[in-house]
Amino acid sequence: MGRELYITETDLNRLTELVHTGPGSRKKDDKSRLTLEQTLDHAQVVEPTAVPETVVTMNSTARVLDMATGQERVCTVVFPKDANLEENRISVLAPLGTAMLGCQVGDVIEWRPPGGAREVRILEMLYQPEAAGHYHG
Secondary structure, three states: OOOOOEEEHHHHHHHHHHHHHOOOOOHHHHHHHHHHHHHHHHOEEEOHHHOOOOEOOOOOEEEEEEOOOOOEEEEEEEOHHHOEHHHOEEEOOOHHHHHHOOOEOOOEEEEOOOOOOEEEEEEEEEEOOOOOOOOOO
C-alpha cells in the first residue's frame, strides 16, 4: 500500500473502540476488525481541522468508479449500526468501507468482496463532515 492514508484523531478513537469492544462472535466479523485495525495502524493521524477535504473520513460520501464494469456509484462510509445497502451506506467493517477509509480522490483502491478482488477509483468527494465544519465526536 504505497499511498498515504489519513485518519482524523476523532475517527481513530471511535474506530479503535469499535475494533476492540464490538461483538466478535463471528469469524467474518473478526477478520473485518483485524483488517480495519491494520488500516488504522498504517494511517497518518491528523486533527479533524487539518484533514485534506479530498480524504474519505467516517460519514463521508464519495462517487466511485468500478474499474471492471465502468459503473459509478455513490457510497457513504458509516459505522456498522448506520449501514444500509439500499441507501449506499457502507459499513466501515465491510471490505469496501475499510478500503475507502483514509484514501483520497484519485486513488484506485482494491477491495475483496466474496468472489474475488475488485478495484474502484475515488472520483469525487460529495460530502466530508470535516470540510463542512461538522466535527463528529
